[in-house]
Amino acid sequence: MDFWFSYIALASIYVLLGLSTNLLVGIAGIFSVSQAAVFGVGAYIVAFFLMNETMSFLPALAIAALCCIALNILVTLPALRVSGDYFVVTSFGIQLLATAVFTNWTDGTGGANGLPGIPPPDLAGKALESSGEVVSLCVAGMGLGCLIFWLVMRAPFGRLLRAIREDELAVAAAGKSVLRAKVSAAALAGAFAGTAGGLYATFLSFIDPSSFDLDSSILLLTMVVVGGARTLAGSILGPFLLLALPQILTLVDIPTTVAAAARQLIYGVLLIAFMLFRPQGLAGEKL
Amino acid sequence: MTAYLQASGVDVSFGGLKALNDCGFTVQQGKITCLVGPNGAGKTTIFNVITGFLRPGAGSVSFKGQTLDGWKPQAIVAAGIARTFQNLRLFVDLTAIDNVLASMPAQTGEEPVAAIFRPFHVASAQRHRRVEALAILNRVGLIERANDFTRNLSYGEQKLLTIARVLATGAELILLDEPASGLSAGALDGVMALLRRLQDDGKTLLVVEHNTRVVQQIADDVLFLHQGHLMAQGTPEAIVNDPALAEIYFGGTI
Ligand SMILES: Nc1ncnc2c1ncn2[C@@H]1O[C@H](COP(=O)(O)OP(=O)(O)O)[C@@H](O)[C@H]1O
Ligand SMILES: [Mg+2]
Numbered sequence: 001m002d003f004w005f006s007y008i009a010l011a012s013i014y015v016l017l018g019l020s021t022n023l024l025v026g027i028a029g030i031f032s033v034s035q036a037a038v039f040g041v042g043a044y045i046v047a048f049f050l051m052n053e054t055m056s057f058l059p060a061l062a063i064a065a066l067c068c069i070a071l072n073i074l075v076t077l078p079a080l081r082v083s084g085d086y087f088v089v090t091s092f093g094i095q096l097l098a099t100a101v102f103t104n105w106t107d108g109t110g111g112a113n114g115l116p117g118i119p120p121p122d123l124a125g126k127a128l129e130s131s132g133e134v135v136s137l138c139v140a141g142m143g144l145g146c147l148i149f150w151l152v153m154r155a156p157f158g159r160l161l162r163a164i165r166e167d168e169l170a171v172a173a174a175g176k177s178v179l180r181a182k183v184s185a186a187a188l189a190g191a192f193a194g195t196a197g198g199l200y201a202t203f204l205s206f207i208d209p210s211s212f213d214l215d216s217s218i219l220l221l222t223m224v225v226v227g228g229a230r231t232l233a234g235s236i237l238g239p240f241l242l243l244a245l246p247q248i249l250t251l252v253d254i255p256t257t258v259a260a261a262a263r264q265l266i267y268g269v270l271l272i273a274f275m276l277f278r279p280q281g282l283a284g285e286k287l
Numbered sequence: 288m289t290a291y292l293q294a295s296g297v298d299v300s301f302g303g304l305k306a307l308n309d310c311g312f313t314v315q316q317g318k319i320t321c322l323v324g325p326n327g328a329g330k331t332t333i334f335n336v337i338t339g340f341l342r343p344g345a346g347s348v349s350f351k352g353q354t355l356d357g358w359k360p361q362a363i364v365a366a367g368i369a370r371t372f373q374n375l376r377l378f379v380d381l382t383a384i385d386n387v388l389a390s391m392p393a394q395t396g397e398e399p400v401a402a403i404f405r406p407f408h409v410a411s412a413q414r415h416r417r418v419e420a421l422a423i424l425n426r427v428g429l430i431e432r433a434n435d436f437t438r439n440l441s442y443g444e445q446k447l448l449t450i451a452r453v454l455a456t457g458a459e460l461i462l463l464d465e466p467a468s469g470l471s472a473g474a475l476d477g478v479m480a481l482l483r484r485l486q487d488d489g490k491t492l493l494v495v496e497h498n499t500r501v502v503q504q505i506a507d508d509v510l511f512l513h514q515g516h517l518m519a520q521g522t523p524e525a526i527v528n529d530p531a532l533a534e535i536y537f538g539g540t541i
Contacts, residue, residue, distance in 0.1 A: 175364030
């Protein structure tokens with residue numbers, strides 16, 4: 001597929017993931033390092049339904065989104081019980097557990113070899129074969145995600161989440177349920193991550209556990225930090241910039257094995273540099 | 288006749304320290320009741336108990352004849368009791384009006400489903416709420432600062448905003464934790480006038496206050512707390528002129 005097409009499709013999918021991570025980490029203040037796990041579950045569910053021809057793309061995507069809503073609520077529930085620092089450790093464990101399942105449950109996920117040959121998405125009975133059509137679908141998904149994020153954040157729900165981030169006790173004193181709001185944020189973040197997973201599986205037609213591991217979760221956090229926490233613009237900028245990085249690296253004449261390591265290195269340096277020198281990211285607010 | 292607000296036999300311990308020790312009193316509807324006592328007497332702690340932030344080791348609190356024991360803070364706000372914090376706890380990164388709006392009960396669009404599927408309905412409901420919020424800010428004298436970020440408000444304005452925030456909950460019984468401390472003389476008069484206007488609106492106020500001048504001017508009834516126990520209850524004159532209480536209050540016997 002043409003470079004620009006795949007870049008735009010992939011970046012669109014990562015914008016959905018950026019929105020998900022931003023909602024959870026930036027806005028609700030739930031510091032999760034397991035968003036890639038939820039992303040992966042969405043991808044495997046859609047792959048499963050399409051490969052077995054159980055149903056068409058949109059219902060499969062809807063089921064993936066619903067499952068990821070439930071899953072994300074489940075994995076963030078500890079955050080509502082234990083305090084921030086402890087939750088990072090819990091979330092870390094959840095991510096490792098997910099990677100272990102993705103890698104070892106060979107019957108369901110194809111194990112480390114992954115699942116090849118995932119059919120392209122279909123809409124209204126027609127398979128989207130051309131790359132232009134698939135890219136349009138991903139961009140439409142991103143557009144819908146951005147619209148939802150914008151609507152939610154300008155509604156009283158968005159204000160409630162911002163207030164919670166500042167002072168949970170004061171929110172409780174105003175008669176609001178902090179728990180309910182956080183569960184809602186986790187649910188929405190799950191829907192975004194699951195949808196992104198489904199788009200990712202059909203777009204690439206091949207998935208394996210390496211896309212859904214701890215490195216990916218950290219990449220998502222880096223995107224939010226670089227782009228900027230809590231804003232729509234930040235959630236869009238981060239993925240588009242960081243995904244351009246591997247392509248820029250291919251322009252530099254280095255072996256591919258080194259390039260992968262160099263990419264991780266640069267992500268790490270970016271994460272630290274932004275946290276230290278520009279915590280609000282390019283277009284956001286301080287995390 | 289059942290009391291409007293009644294606390295009885297409330298005990299709270301922090302480790303070995305008894306912050307409240309068989310604490311009991313009543314508050315009458317429509318009155319301004321001042322809660323006085325030396326630092327560390329347990330005034331903030333009894334507020335925490337009444338509003339559901341702290342479970343007492345013993346004792347109970349009832350409101351209009353109904354027990355509040357074991358209730359969550361949200362349920363207590365819904366029942367009509369709201370409080371301010373001694374250390375304000377405003378949402379300083381939100382505007383003044385957003386602080387008020389964030390404290391208004393049951394709003395459409397406060398969960399994502401309505402926010403996503405009924406955006407126009409949510410927006411029009413918010414326009415109405417903004418009008419109400421402006422009226423509340425006007426009531427406390429902050430209408431000019433409605434769209435300013437709370438961190439840019441002066442300390443006195445921030446204190447007024449905490450009162451606006453409890454008014455936004457619609458509560459009928461309002462607990463104010465040192466609303467007048469740290470204010471200039473001019474601001475103090477403003478707050479006292481505001482508290483009287485709230486009383487005229489039918490609100491009941493329980494106010495922690497140190498300044499005896501303020502107590503004498505606004506209180507209908509005074510509760511004197513010492514070492515977690517109610518030492519005396521009476522009119523401002525009776526309390527302020529009681530030499531034994533003055534000795535505790537100013538003599539530093541803690
Ligand atoms: N969370 C807490 N942990 C330990 N001790 C506390 C706590 N809250 C209050 N105290 C103690 O309880 C006593 C009463 O405190 P408080 O109710 O804040 O007094 P005040 O009358 O000045 O508002 C004080 O001795 C205080 O140090
Ligand atoms: Mg106090």
